[in-house]
Structure formats: C-alpha cells, structure tokens
Amino acid sequence: MTDATPPVEHTHAEILRTNLRALSEKIEAGLGAAFLSAKLAFDELSVTVDSAKWIESLTYLRDNGFVSFIDLTAVDFPAREKRFDVVVHLLDPAANLRIRVKTAADDINPLPSAVNVWPAANWYEREAYDMYGVLFADHPDLRRMLTDYGFDGHPLRKDFPLTGYVEVRYDDESKRVVYEPVKLNQEFRSFDFLSPWESATHTLPGDEKATKS
Known part of the structure; x- marks a missing residue:
C-alpha cells in the first residue's frame, strides 16, 4: 500500500495571478496590433493599447466579458509628448476579474469618446x-462639471498654479458674481512636518537617562 500524494492547495492570490496571466494572453491575441503592453503587479493587470484603436479595444473588452464600466480618469506626465495617460477600470462580473486599460493622449488631439461603448463614461x-x-471626440455634452463656466485652466495639471488664476466673489454693488485676479492675504507657509519632540532643540529633564547605556 502506497501513500497517496496529497493534493496541492493553491491560495486565492495564486489562482488570481494564473487567471490574470491567461487573461493577458487572451487580450493580446484578441487585440492584435492594438495591444502595446501588459503588466501584472500587485495582483492587478494593466493593459496599454494604441490610442488610434482606443474604441476598438474597449469594444472588444466589453464584448468579451468586461461589461461593467467602473471608472475613467487621467494621469499627467508634462515632460512627455503625449502628456496624459487616460485610464479605464473595467470589471468582468462573471469571472470576477478587474483590469486597467491605458492609452496615451495629449491636450490638442481628441481621444474618441467611450460613451457609445459604456454610457456611464459620459460624466x-x-x-x-x-x-x-483631455478632449474627447463625439462626446454628446463635453462641458465642465466641477469648475465654474468661466474657469480658466485645468486644476489637476501639474503646471497649474495652486492658487489658480482668478478668484470668485459676490459683489453687493453690482449684484452679481465677479472674477478678480487672485490676491492672497497670506502666502503659503512651509511646514517641516516634524512632531514637537523631533523639532525640539532644548534638553528636557530626564533626557540624560536616554543617553545612558
């Protein structure tokens, strides 16, 4: 009688990595030339696609399980020719898998809108x-939504001043909202982020005990 080899038990993280590697290979084969790269880090799969085939890539992913649109945002790299990464997060609810899809964009040439792929991408x-x-071509209503209509600039660009360019106030005399150049009554302060104990330079009673061996 021989001892049976005990079954190998895989952790949830190992199973997830295996599934994501298989998914990466499937996406690469499905997207073809639109696929630029994929990276698996911290148990998350990030796929970079060609901006010229942005909508084709998103449509392929939607039609192959990723029907749930989670988020769209951007990341700014001012030194790059295409300074933005437009990032979409998607969920395949049947397989319980999430992916991050990225493409490069600039502030001159619009990226095709994904609203016709997922209506939730609108906002x-x-x-x-x-x-x-970031500009989106064929968007049904590309207006500002968090800043005022007369706002100058884009707040999350790394080249945008922290103070902004103008400030808004209600003028009692003209009975309307007016825009004026920013006037700071107090400049930004510099903090050392040290606790009172770390920044103290004087000796307190009992400190000599801490130096004894």
Missing part, C-alpha cells in the same frame, strides 16, 4: 476634460 470623460483638459 467621467467630462471630469477628465474639466480637471486635466
């Missing part, structure tokens, strides 16, 4: 436009 694209200045 998220408006937010990316408002905060970063």
